[in-house]
Every structure is written in structure tokens, then in C-alpha cells.
Amino acid sequence: MANNTTTSDPCAAGDNLCIIRTHQQAVIIVPTLLLFFTLVIALAMTLVSCLSRKRTRTTILAHYSSSVHRREGRLQGIDAPPGLDPLEHEELPMAVQKAKQPNRKATPRETTGGRVGSFRHVTVLPQTLSINSSKTVGLYRARMDNRDVVLRMLKDTANGADKRHFLGFTSFVSGLGPHPFLPALLGVVTASSPPVMVMEELRHRDLLGFLWRCRRVDYDESACDMTERTVFTMATQVASALDYLHTRRCVHGNVAARSVLVGGDLMAKLWGLGSAYRRHAQADAGGGMEVLELKKWQAPEVLSRRTFSPSSDVWSFGMLLYEMITLGDPPFAELLATELLQHLQRGRHLQRPSGCSGSLFAIITSCSQWSPRRRVSMATLIAKLQEGERSANGRTVIRVSEPLDTGKYLREAGYGEAYNYAVL
Known part of the structure; x- marks a missing residue:
């Protein structure tokens, strides 16, 4: 029994320095390496999680953008989907703009069969007994992404209160969310002037x-x-x-x-x-x-x-x-x-x-x-x-x-x- 103990343990009793040198790999080096690798793996997982969340957000925005605008450069400014309040002054571009167009207000003279910003064939919407422009909002028919739309455009004569009412109404409609038997809200343009609310046009x-x-x-x-x-x-x-x-x-x-x-x-x-x-x-x-x-x-x-x-x-x-x-x-x-x-x-x-x-x-x-x-x-x-x-x-x-x-x-x-x- 004495011989076996001596063979397995070369250090004399009470020789602490020898004991530390003999067992330092098992007691110090291995735990240190395990701790290091654990920290590296945790850091890598954190980076992957952050990148994944960023890609998910980008994918969601890109998906919504593609569903509203089939080509680049259609709407200027922010487009407020359901749940986004344009009054929060948080700009969210829905499409990458290759060329920034000048900010200028459209007048009826400029919107007779012409082009305003990203909209084509803009004409004044004919008034009827039921559908009339107001003193502050003009109604126009236009083409956007090969579909007919109606533009509710704030007039030049509108004051600050009128603009707040206009933006409040667009936020209210956006907050209601989509429904198959409610006219579709296709976009809200507020970053350029004049503010515009884009709705689908129904033929009759x-x-x-x-x-x-x-x-x-x-x-x-x-x-x-x-x-x-x-x-x-x-x-x-x-x-x-x-x-x-x-x-x-x-x-x-x-x-x-x-x-x-x-x-x-x-x-x-x-x-x-x-x-x-x-x-x-x-x-x-x-x-x-x-x-x-x-x-x-x-x-x-x-x-x-x-x-x-x-x-x-x-x-x-x-x-x-x-x-x-x-x-x-x-x-x-x-x-x-x-x-x-x-x-x-x-x-x-x-x-x-x-x-x-x-x-x-x-x-x-x-x-x-x-x-x-x-x-x-x-x-x-x-x-x-x-x-x-x-x-x-x-x-x-x-x-x-x-x-x-x-x-x-x-x-x-x-x-x-x-x-x-x-x-x-």
C-alpha cells in the first residue's frame, strides 16, 4: 500500500509548491480555458441575436414597402401604415429615393393632366353633390403604380390648425386598420409639402x-x-x-x-x-x-x-x-x-x-x-x-x-x- 501511494503521488507530504506544479493543469488551466470559451460563445450569440433582430426589422419594412409600392421612388416622405402615427414626427422612408425631387406646392394649374411628385396624370376630381372639396383640402385623381388613386391634398390657404386637423384625420384612419370593405389607405405623405393622403379610387x-x-x-x-x-x-x-x-x-x-x-x-x-x-x-x-x-x-x-x-x-x-x-x-x-x-x-x-x-x-x-x-x-x-x-x-x-x-x-x-x- 505504501509503495502504490508513493508511485501515484510524487510529492512529499506538506510540499505545497510541488503539489501546485503537479496539478496546475487540472485545477487552473482547464477551468480558465472553459471560462474563456464560455465568454466567447456568449458574445457571439449576442451579436447574432442583434443582427437577426436588425434583419427582421429590415425585412418587415421592406415587405410593407413592396406591398404598397411595386417600384422605387413612388411616394415622398413618410408613409404611415396602420399603427404608425405620423404626428410622432418619426420619418420612416418606405422606398429608397434615387433622386430627391424639389419640395414645391402643387396648384390646380400644375395638376391638370400632369405630374406632381411621384404621381402621374393628376387631375382635379370632379365634384358631385356627395363628394366635394373643402376650403382646406383639394381632391385629385391620379395614377400610382399603375392603379387609380385619389389624393386628398392640403391647400396652400390652409393654416396650422388645418394642417393639424388634416394629419389628425390621416392618423385616425390609419389607426382603424385595413378591412376589405373600407377604402384602402395607400400612403400618407407628410415630409414634403403639401401633405397628401393617398386612397384607392373606386370606379363608380x-x-x-x-x-x-x-x-x-x-x-x-x-x-x-x-x-x-x-x-x-x-x-x-x-x-x-x-x-x-x-x-x-x-x-x-x-x-x-x-x-x-x-x-x-x-x-x-x-x-x-x-x-x-x-x-x-x-x-x-x-x-x-x-x-x-x-x-x-x-x-x-x-x-x-x-x-x-x-x-x-x-x-x-x-x-x-x-x-x-x-x-x-x-x-x-x-x-x-x-x-x-x-x-x-x-x-x-x-x-x-x-x-x-x-x-x-x-x-x-x-x-x-x-x-x-x-x-x-x-x-x-x-x-x-x-x-x-x-x-x-x-x-x-x-x-x-x-x-x-x-x-x-x-x-x-x-x-x-x-x-x-x-x-x-
Whole structure:
């Protein structure tokens, strides 16, 4: 036993220096090397993680850029996708600009069939009864990436408050997010002057004007052959958009044919969000809520100066259905707007239009109940519209014998008592 111990341990008992020299590789060098390699691996993993996050962010931005702009150099300045607030003054270029274009304000003279910045074939958008430029915002039609777009462009006469309102509205619309039956927000240009909001253009523009064109016997277009099934289909699309807004805690407050845009395939998209934004801005500022839209479409609780709610949108939706089945007649045409609330308080309702089926009029009636609690919910409304679409007449074209009288319409709709009816 003594001999074996001596062979395995060459150091004498108590010789510490010999013991350290003998075991220094196992006790000092190996742990030191292990610690060094551990630190190197941790540093490498940290660098890889940082680079990965950077590449991921770049990929996300590039993906969004390619989805909005198929070629380089389309939009100048920042383009605000959903969730990005342009008021944060954080510039996010969506495309690499090869050549910086001069910052100059566009005037109507410069935008007649010409080119403004990255937009081609810019022309003034023709005004209609439902779509009008305001004192501060001009509307133009243009081409961008081989598609038709509408430009909401701040005018030179706009002041600082107008610009804040313009940017606030674009931020509000961007924050709502995309939906198949809301017009697509394609970009917001704020880094150059003037600020521009870029929206998709829908071929038939506002639904009210489209319905009126369908009345004309000389208007030769098969797309204008509105049937009751078409009414159900388009109404379902608008209801879907309205339900989505409600899930975003946004009450529209201006549901009417003038606030619906129609595409070439008769797809209906809900717009007219100015009323919702005004209430949003006034609520943030602590101010009262003004009622600026046409009264013939408003629910009784709105007429009596109470709050807006999703149920008040349901009431207005019933008025929209009435417009669609009558090819653009205003609801309660026989009354003055000032008489409407008293008329409703007496328990009176809309009269059933000629040519309106019982199923469709039942939906109109369920939307226009005096008590908000008795009105149909959005989920039930959409289900009823989908059921009606399956059984509706898709062959008989809706016809109205009476030609359109614009002056008469303005009086019956109560335009003289409204402050603002522009939807864009």
C-alpha cells in the first residue's frame, strides 16, 4: 500500500509548491480555458441575436414597402401604415429615393393632366353633390403604380390648425386598420409639402350618385342593373365594415348612400369618416359633440342631442337600405327635418316603398325602432342580410319611373339645414 501511494503521488507530504506544479493543469488551466470559451460563445450569440433582430426589422419594412409600392421612388416622405402615427414626427422612408425631387406646392394649374411628385396624370376630381372639396383640402385623381388613386391634398390657404386637423384625420384612419370593405389607405405623405393622403379610387365613386345614374333610361351600362339581390349583397358588405368599426370602438355617425363608395365590380366600401373623427377629436379636447350631418338619417337619440352609439348607426343603416331600394330617394321625404323628431315620437315609421319585398322592409323596420335596445344587433343584422341575399330576386331590375329632380331632392333631404355633407 505504501509503495502504490508513493508511485501515484510524487510529492512529499506538506510540499505545497510541488503539489501546485503537479496539478496546475487540472485545477487552473482547464477551468480558465472553459471560462474563456464560455465568454466567447456568449458574445457571439449576442451579436447574432442583434443582427437577426436588425434583419427582421429590415425585412418587415421592406415587405410593407413592396406591398404598397411595386417600384422605387413612388411616394415622398413618410408613409404611415396602420399603427404608425405620423404626428410622432418619426420619418420612416418606405422606398429608397434615387433622386430627391424639389419640395414645391402643387396648384390646380400644375395638376391638370400632369405630374406632381411621384404621381402621374393628376387631375382635379370632379365634384358631385356627395363628394366635394373643402376650403382646406383639394381632391385629385391620379395614377400610382399603375392603379387609380385619389389624393386628398392640403391647400396652400390652409393654416396650422388645418394642417393639424388634416394629419389628425390621416392618423385616425390609419389607426382603424385595413378591412376589405373600407377604402384602402395607400400612403400618407407628410415630409414634403403639401401633405397628401393617398386612397384607392373606386370606379363608380359614391353610391348616391351611382343610384341616381341607375334611374336614367339613357344610361347604357349593365352594371346599373340593380336588383334586390344586389341590394342585399352591397348592404352586407357595408354592414361588415360597420361592425368592424364598432369592434374598434368607432361609431360612424354618418351612414348613408353618400358615405358609401362603389367599385367597378359593385363592391361597396364604407367611407365618410369625417363625423367619427370630429367626435374623436372633440372628445380628446374635452369639448361637446356637434351634430353636423343630415338629420333625416339620424336616430331619435341623436336628434335630441344625446350621445352616438352603435345602435344609432343601426338606425342610419336602415335609412341606407331605404335609399338603395328606391334608387336614391331620401327617407321621410314628406317631412321637414325639424318635424322629424316629433313625427317619430308619435310612433310613426318609414312607409314601405313600392317594389320593396317584405323581407327587406322587415330588416328596415328592425333597424328603425324608437328604442335603441329594440333595434337589431349588428351580428343579427348581418345574418339577416346574408339570409335575404340567398332568397332575394336577382333577375328583376329595380326601376323608378320618376326622374331625378336635384332641387327637389335637396329640399326633401334637408341639405339646407346641414353644415357639412362632404364625404372626402
